[in-house]
Amino acid sequence: MxxxxxxxxxxxxxxxxxxxxxxxxxxxxxRTEFNFRNDNDLYLFNKQDQYYTNGIFFNIRKTADSTELSANEANRIWGLTIGQKMYNAYTANIRYIEEVDRPITAYLFFAADFDRYFKSERFVSVTTEIGTIGQRALGKQFQEGIHKAFRLYDIAGWQYQLKNAFGIDATARYGGLLYRNRGQWFDISGQVVATLGFNHTGVSIAPGFRFGRINPLHRSIYTSSRLQVQGKAVAKELFLYYRPRLHFVGYDATLQGGMFLRDKGPVTYVPARWVWYHQVGIMYAKNALSLHLQYIFYSREVPGMFFRHRYGSVGMGYRF
CATH class of the missing domain: 1.20.5 (Single alpha-helices involved in coiled-coils or other helix-helix interfaces)
Known part of the structure; x- marks a missing residue:
């Protein structure tokens, strides 16, 4: 017994x-988040491969040690990103060099960022990025592969792409909350972004407007901060947003070629110094999953471009 x-x-x-x-x-x-994003003008169902025609990005983010937080700090995250951006002229079927109204190239890069979020709903981040334009960026191979896989038209014009050039850039971003209504369903934020480097140099200012079920900026999909250092649960989000951006272009290697090259490529252009961007989208996040869908349109990057440009973007994130 x-x-x-x-x-x-x-x-x-x-x-x-x-x-x-x-x-x-x-x-x-x-404590970890994986993100994927794809930008493409085909998402607008306009059957074009124009200007910034495709972007693909893979990102991983991890929380920092909670003991490292200062007294006024709510969250701290670091991340790594690898991605490629692809640029055509007004079409991906260029037969003559005179048709190239925007330089043809891809931009392949690797970036590391460090983000801090404060209890006052301010945030600051620093990013270091190394990237290449030209044949080493594998734009022709990637675009040909996509067109063959989806049985699209034959591409032409990559013989006019920019020459190979490596560069490194540093970016600093600062922003925060400007206003939130008493019902907690609408707010206004703003951020300033400055980049200095051999591929990109410029300054942007961008207000942001959110409508819907929103979280504070230190634990929101809007600021890529749903990962929490102290492991706290984060509420569901579902909101619409609009973010206009005014960008001053100091240097853009995808338009002007490598900064230190004598022979930059067969076609280069001086960029428009001021470019307006408009971004409209919807974001959803619950538990481990995040989703977003957005539409971007902007003014001409080069004064002589035939058209303004617009494209769509889809992305998802998973935390584990």
Whole structure:
């Protein structure tokens, strides 16, 4: 009898330990996030490959050590991104060099960023990026592969692309909350972004307007801060947003070629110094999943471009 009771008691203890471990797993808070984004003008169903025609990005983010936070800091995250941006002229079927109204190239890059979010809903981030234009950016190969896979038209014009050039850039971003209504369903924020480097140099200013179910800026998909250093649960989000941006262009290697090259390529252009961007979208996030859909249109990057440009963007993130 005693032996039987002992075995029952032991089984109960093991069961309790297993249950407790399962509860701990169920209460696990994510510390890592994987993100994917694709930009493409085909999302607008206009059957074109124009100007900034495709962008593909893979990003991983991780929380910092919670003991490193200052007294006024709410969150701290670092991340790594690898991506490619592809640029055509007004079409991807260029037969003559005179048709190239925007330089043809891809831009392949790797970036590391460090983001800090404060209880006052201010945020600051620093990014270092190394990238290349020209044949090494693999634009022709990637675009040909896409067109063959989806049985699209044959591309032409990559013989006019920019020459190979590496460069490194540093970017600083600062922003924060400007206003939020009492009902907590609408707010206005703003940010300033400055980039200095051999591929890109410029300054942007961008207000942002959110409408819907929104979280504070230090734990929102809008600022890529749903990962939480202290492992706190984050509420669901679903909102529309509009973000206009005024950008001053100091240097753009995808338009002007490599900064230190004598032979930059067969076609280069001096950029328009001021470019207006308009970004409209919807964002959704719940538990481990984030989704976003956006539409971007902007003024001419080069004064002589035949058209203004617009494209769509889709993205998702998963935290674990």
């Amino acid at each position: 005693t032996s039987a009771l002992y075995r029952i008691g032991k089984a109960c203890m093991v069961s309790a330990l297993i249950f407790g471990h399962a509860v701990c797993l169920a209460q696990h808070r994510p």
